Amino acid sequence: MPSDISAVAHEGSDDGLPTRGTNQSGVKLYNERLILSLVRTRGGLSKVEIARITGLSPQTSSVIMKQLESDGLLLKQKPQRGKVGQPSVPLSLNPEGSFSIGFKFGRRSADLVLMDFVGAVRRVVRSTYAYPEPRQLERFVRSGVEEITAPLTEAQKARICGLGIAAPFEMWSWEAEVGTPHAVMEAWRHYDIAGEVRKIVPWPVHFCKDATAACAAELSFGRRTRYANFLYVFVATLIGGGVVLNGSLYPGRAGYAGSLGSVLIPDFASESRAARRLIHSASLYVLENMIRRDGKDPAILSQADDWSSLGAPLEAWIEQVSDSLSMAIGSAIAVIDFEAIVIDGAFPAAVRAEIVKRTREKMQGIDMQGVAPIDIVEGSMGRDARVLGAASLPLLASFSHDRDLLFRMDA
Helix, strand or coil: CCCCHHHCCCCECCCCCECCCCCCHHHHHHHHHHHHHHHHHHCCECHHHHHHHHCCCHHHHHHHHHHHHHCCCEEECCCECCCCCCCECCEEECCCCCEEEEEEECCCEEEEEEEECCCCEEEEEEEECCCCCHHHHHHHHHHHHHHHHCCCCHHHHCCEEEEEEEECCCHHHHHHHHCCCHHHHHHHHCCCHHHHHHHHCCCCEEEEEHHHHHHHHHHHHCCCCCCCCEEEEEECCCCEEEEEECCEECCCCCCCCCCHHHCEEECCCCCCCCEEEHHHCCCHHHHHHHHHHCCCCCCHHHHCCCCHHHCHHHHHHHHHHHHHHHHHHHHHHHHCCCCEEEEEECCCHHHHHHHHHHHHHHHCCCCCCCCCCCEEEECCCHHHHHHHHHHHHHHHHHHCCCHHHHCCCCC
16 A cells, blocks of 8 residues: 555545545555546546546546446446537446445334445335344345345346445344343344344445444435535434544444434433433334324334324424434534534434424524534435445445545455
């Protein structure tokens, strides 16, 4: 590895991506990934545009793009005429350039998807259950992978770059919250789902926290181009989150970055306002319990895209979530100078919009002297964010511009 790797410039752009390449041959892989990331983010780009954006010499950018085209990762588009000189020929990502598989499992359901190189879902398989059992999930992966890959040709199968897993960390820790039998939860304590899946499939397997995977989906395919640094909030059965710094996913030292459920906030339901974790105020399991106490069936949370019939329990929950999130956000931005907070979750768009609206309003009432203003915005992936994020993990590892991914041994 070149000793002067720090000389690779990481000047940012409006979309948060680094844009500067290097003409040193020792970092050819970095330049290839940088070009693919720029084409993914900005759409079709010509060789001249790539050279201008990256600072690479026209010859270097031309050679790399020709190689990427030869490898089946880029496709030539129609020439753009009307300018002086030769017509410009933009290149875009080839949907058939690579495929990845995403596997998400949680406390209520599991999903498998086959994703192509531009992020389009080709096939999806889903299973629901009362609680997750390790061996049941192994059987689901075995049969589901066979089902979603069966229509592929042998050439397409050869372009599968890996399988990503998105799952809650420390499944055994949330027995009381999700009502899973003790024996099942204890089975997770010493069970390695990634290791077992590696025995089932022939591709590299990547694993991360489910909310971090959802953050990866927002980063890769969502409407986040304005922000290079943001805190991502994902409200599911248990609330979680992810962190993006300098346009790259930041999982943290042990993969726990963005574990918002552990943030301490005042208990708004008690007079003492004693500290409690965010997970007990802003998670969907809390709404499930509210619905049951109101005499209704919480199954609507996974079966319907319109929750307006829930009435008072939903209204009370949204109020509690926005109260709690505003406090947690205040703590987070005092530690890291984020540009934005992106809020998403496994709920309808109307619920997401209302949570974002109320959280903004309540942030205005908090004394945040000493920190910079932030944007609080909606995410764009919804309830599928975690499985799409899981599918994006092999693509990030194989084709991302991220320097940390580049120099990781398993990348």
